[in-house]
Amino acid sequence: MTVHELLQLPDLTALCLEDGEREIDGVYIGDLLSWVMGRAQSGNAWITIMSNINVLAVASLADVSCVILAEGVTLSEELLTAAKEKGINVLSSSKPAYETARLLFGSLS
Amino acid sequence: MKELSLNVLDVAENSYKAGAKQVCVSLQETGNRLTLTIQDDGCGMTPDILKVVTDPFYTTRTTRKVGLGLPLLRMAAEQTGGGMTVKSVSEKENPASHGTTVTAVFYTDHLDFTPLGDIVSTVTTLIQGHPTVDLLFTHETETQSVRLDTAELREVLGDVSLAEYEVIHWIEDCLKEQYEAINK
Numbered sequence: 158m159t160v161h162e163l164l165q166l167p168d169l170t171a172l173c174l175e176d177g178e179r180e181i182d183g184v185y186i187g188d189l190l191s192w193v194m195g196r197a198q199s200g201n202a203w204i205t206i207m208s209n210i211n212v213l214a215v216a217s218l219a220d221v222s223c224v225i226l227a228e229g230v231t232l233s234e235e236l237l238t239a240a241k242e243k244g245i246n247v248l249s250s251s252k253p254a255y256e257t258a259r260l261l262f263g264s265l266s
Numbered sequence: 267m268k269e270l271s272l273n274v275l276d277v278a279e280n281s282y283k284a285g286a287k288q289v290c291v292s293l294q295e296t297g298n299r300l301t302l303t304i305q306d307d308g309c310g311m312t313p314d315i316l317k318v319v320t321d322p323f324y325t326t327r328t329t330r331k332v333g334l335g336l337p338l339l340r341m342a343a344e345q346t347g348g349g350m351t352v353k354s355v356s357e358k359e360n361p362a363s364h365g366t367t368v369t370a371v372f373y374t375d376h377l378d379f380t381p382l383g384d385i386v387s388t389v390t391t392l393i394q395g396h397p398t399v400d401l402l403f404t405h406e407t408e409t410q411s412v413r414l415d416t417a418e419l420r421e422v423l424g425d426v427s428l429a430e431y432e433v434i435h436w437i438e439d440c441l442k443e444q445y446e447a448i449n450k
């Protein structure tokens with residue numbers, strides 16, 4: 158499933174969709190950035206409630222397919238610009254991390 | 267990072283990379299305020315670099331495009347209501363006196379304060395990894411303090427490397443004993 162296809166799910170909206178055709182391969186959930194950095198796999202959709210420039214750096218480093226900001230968290234204008242510049246897909250989910258993961262589970266498997 | 271001491275390890279490595287002869291790591295506790303200072307006499311940074319140093323997409327590494335040492339330390343400090351400042355004088359600006367000072371302030375009663383963790387391991391790891399560079403470590407509370415200065419050790423040790431197992435082991439015990447004494 159691609160990031161673009163994932164957006165068909167209810168409760169998900171695109172904040173920055175730079176590479177909609179990127180294939181999603183698994184899911185990782187975590188907010189401690191240094192932890193995520195070493196554990197998220199390339200291609201994962203990464204669910205977090207953190208929203209700062211370091212999130213974009215970790216997303217880039219871990220090469221995740223997209224960041225999904227749970228609980229309706231969004232990006233500031235400044236971060237949106239940075240996400241576009243770095244080509245990072247960022248979505249927002251109105252649901253908490255667990256509910257968001259459940260949504261993804263249904264679609265990815 | 268799950269422990270602040272890991273941030274210290276990460277950021278102090280920058281000092282060694284900058285060619286420092288002496289690195290000072292200090293922790294100062296005053297009430298609910300913890301101030302971490304990492305100071306070195308390395309090559310320093312020019313104002314241009316200093317401006318972007320907490321941008322994670324800036325790094326001196328060539329193997330990857332992001333550097334998260336200072337950005338993560340800043341985040342750890344800010345999420346407790348504190349903050350981080352970096353002051354630096356480059357070798358170009360002042361060949362006689364240069365280096366970098368990173369100061370981070372944490373409020374330890376904030377829920378998002380990351381515990382200090384195993385600072386003794388951080389200190390011994392730094393010394394073992396860089397035995398030719400001097401490290402001054404101090405941890406002061408309002409009434410007590412822990413201190414280790416490898417320059418003083420070096421005078422006693424002569425030609426024996428600080429990285430020798432017996433020396434590192436002694437340093438570890440020395441720090442642990444001091445911490446046990448202040449935690450009583």
